[in-house]
Amino acid sequence: MENNEEKFIKYIIEEYNDYNVNINNLRKNLDLYKAVSKKINHNPENEVEKILNMFFINIYNSLDVLLILIDKRKISDTNVIARKIVEIYIKNEYLKKNDKYKHYYRKKYCEHAKHLYTLIKAHSRAKDIIKNPLWINRNLIIKENKELYKDEKEGTLTKLEDSIEKMAKEVGLLYLYKVTYADWSSSTHCNMCTEGEIKYETKTGFKYDMPGEDNGNKKVNVNVINKINYILYLFIESFCSQLAICNGQLDRFKKNNQFTTWDLCTGSVSSVNQIASKVVKYYWGVEESFDEFDEKRIFESDELVLKRTCGLEELVRMTEQEIQGYLMLK
The missing domain is CATH 1.20.5 (Single alpha-helices involved in coiled-coils or other helix-helix interfaces)
Incomplete structure (x- = not known):
């Protein structure tokens, strides 16, 4: 006879693998983001709030698009948008841990300078660029870049990681990066290993998945949806905490919803580790700890x-x- 713990584990596994449950959770996340969006300041003055708002709006819009792509069963495109959400979450955790928001904000002027240079070189007639925002703000761009250059010369310029993988490693999210961002990058770059994402099988053979056509009963991988659900919650929790908004709303949401994913066993979420350990023990009778993750044991270089x-x-x-x-x- 099953005890309560065994029943709970089986229930969690069923919930995790249920497609409709995960879609429903995604819609709950969308409702939460919609509610929080009504509380944000549309005219922030400090760099931190400006960056957090940009991250929030990008994820909110991506979530809206994600539901449309899932409904249309566009597997490859869903992975691309999911990858973007993961990148924003990891980047925010990196900036938050190192208090580098101000330096991240300043970096935009360096990027603007590169674009301004390209803009000027690409047009032989100056009049063609006079209404371009980059040209209009050229003095500010130059001024800010001179200050960045001065800081670099004096050794006071804070360096920022350009690699999402290095950011993830620094904040203890390398495993999350490996099983989401790195994995879904194949769809972003249209690697041949993703060919199956745009084809489906019929009685007469394989067909390519075209817009507006029925692609059989192909569905987006439930594991992708599950991971994104959890990441969406982790980001909104951090966002609300940093800006001190919607805490009561968030507490109610957390109380009434539970997102579980076995792949987030990095040690940062103890409840996930505990459940994963119990699942392994229940089905295979093996004591396995997920507190220490040896990523070299799982992932190898291409070579x-x-x-x-x-x-x-x-x-x-x-x-x-x-x-x-x-x-x-x-």
Whole structure:
């Protein structure tokens, strides 16, 4: 007879894998973002609030688009938008931990300078660019870049990581990066390994997924939706906390909703670690701790993967046997 703990674990697994439950959670997140959007300051004066607002609006709009893409069952495009949401979340955690919002805000002038230079070089006639915002703000751009250059010369310029992976590593989110951003980047860059995302099988063979056409019963991977649901909540929790808004609303939301994802076992969310450990023990009878994550044990460089291709075939065969044995026990 199952005890309460075993029933709870089975319930969580069913919830995690249920497509409609995850879509419903996504809509709940959208409602939460809509409510919070009514409380934001549209004319912030400090850099932190300006950046947080930009991050929030980008995620809010991306979430709105995400639901449309999921409804239309556009797998590849859903991954692209999901990747953007992950990037913003990791970037905000990096800036928050290091208190680098001001330096991140100043960096925009460096980016504007590059674009202004390109704008000028690309047009042989100056009159063609006089109404361009970059040209209009050229003096401010030059002034700010001179100050940045001065700080760099004096050794007082705060360096910012350009790599999302390095940001993730610094704030303890490397595993999250690996199983989301890095994985979904294949869709963003149209790598050939994602060909299956734009094709579906019919009785007469495979067809490409075209706009406005029925693509069979293909659905966006429920794991993608589940991860994004959790990240959406983590960001909005941080956002509201930093700006001291909607805390009561957030508490009610947290009380009435539970987002669980096994892939966020980085040690930063203890409840996820505990549940994941219980699941492993319940189904495989093995004591496994998720508090320490050895990412080298799971992820290898492209070079190592190429060197171990022969070993990969054997690993696949062994895994297939293990899965077959598990299915026979069910």
